[in-house]
Amino acid sequence: MRNARQAFITLSRILQQRHSGAVVAGAPDWIDPAALDSIALMLPGAGAPVRELRLALRDGIPAHALPRTLALAHGELPLHCVRAAAARVQAVPLVERSAPPLERGTGTCLVRDRLNPDRYYLITCGHVVAPSAVARWDEVVSVQVGGKSYEGKLREWQPTVGVGLPASTIDAALIEVDSTVVLALRELACDWLPQALDDDIRRDRQVALHRAQGPLPGMLKVHWSGRVSVPDGDDDPDYFLRDAIGYMTREPTSPGDSGAPVWSEDDGLLGMHIGSVAPEGAFGANAVLGRIAPVLEWYNVKPFTRDDPASLGAADRPGVPPRLNLPPAGLLLHPNQNEVIVLAKTIWGEARGEGVDGMKAVACVVCNRLQRGHRGCHTAAAVCLSPKQFSCWNGNDPNRRRLDRIDREPDAQYLQAVDIASQALAGGLPDVTRGALHYVVSTLRERPDWLAGKVPCAVIGRHEFYNDIR
Secondary structure, X not given: OHHHHHHHHHHHXXXXXXXXXOXXXXXXXXXXXXXXXXXXXXXXXXXXXXXXXXEEEXXXXXXXXXXXXXXXXXXXXXXXXXXXXXXXXXXXXXXXXXXXXXXXXXXXXXXXXXXXOOOEEEEEOHHHHXXXXXOOOOOEEEEEEOOEEEEEEEEEEEOOOOOOOOOEOOOEEEEEEXXXXXXXXXXXXXXXXXXXXXXXXXXXXXXXXXXXXXXXXXXXXXXXXXXXXXXXXXXXXXEEEEEEEEEEEOOOOOOOOOOOEEEEXXXXXXXXXXXXXXXXXXXXXXXXXXXXXHHHHHHOXXXXXXXXXXXXXXXXXXXXXXXXXXXXHHHOOOHHHOHHHHHHHHHHHHHOOOHHHHHHHHHHHHHHHHHHOHHHOOOHHHHHHOOOOOXXXXXXXXXXXXXXXXXXXXXXXXXXXXXXXXXXXXOOOOOOOOOOOEEEEOOOOOOOHHHOOOOOOEEEOOEEEEOOOO
């Protein structure tokens, strides 16, 4: 079964890349979005596994145009072609866009930022609140709880819906909400807050889709990758979803269910409902869900659960966080024109979860590099923006988009970073790193080759600092 799973992953990746317009050299021609809508593989579980890939053909593509088997390292994997429509999103009036195109969906879970716990977000499907390429950061989203309507703001989302746009392995968005919404959602208690997180994905496991009409029983069935259509008049945009989970419900799901949480039998949060899928192309599964674990990791957020001490009860109602004092307006210049702001953003992006000492340590590394003309840099901004040196500035880093807006909506850690940056550039910050020019996260799974045989000169928070890297 391992070879079949690897084949599914490889073919899904190729199909996704070609869907986004990329050229994939050396891959079979038939793995093409013009020919295929989706690929499915039965989940492992009890009983004899079904070792075949099910391929959903697009209209006009004859089955004989595709091979009947796929050669593997140890044998062949049968390919079974079927006629099946593309998945359709199903965007309950709990979450609703306030700007065209209008879409409705359901909230998945309430979360808080791991690096800034006083910021709260409601997670739902990305295609619900950003159903086209015209979606913009800070758009108003209506959050309806218990018959009352509250206002939230669109913050982060994946994917960007539309032909030829970058693909994504998740379909999820963050809607920032204030403490009044948190309290309203907390009142739902056991009806909406999960007992815990769960990522045990196996065939025939019993689950329930928690939608507005009440729980809908279901059963996990397949690994699923394919094209997802977002209805929008006559010209439906779409996107490609890779490595989702197909599941079978007792009755069809409905428009408005997108984003609804999928729970295990013991109330563990497994994922979020994406949309309906044709059973013919998915071994009987009629719905698709996205696992919640990758979403939480991607956005670096932590969900509220029933047993979480931070899940506030009615007696511990939080007040609305006070408005933060903005940094002096003179500092809010274009990053390339201001040393303090670039250094402050670097400190915030790299170490906002490490406390004041951790942020000061990152500032020291920047100053040490500046003093030594590291990589030919003669300004703090040049040091910070030097390619692939501070990961928060990398274009594919989840922090990158946050850096672009943090000076417009500063949090407490950013204000501290501005103070530290000003102090550092004025020469008033003692070097706590003992001359370090490099640092890494101590929990890094794959440590870089340049660390071989090296001993850190300082360990501050979760960062190891090195002063002997050349």
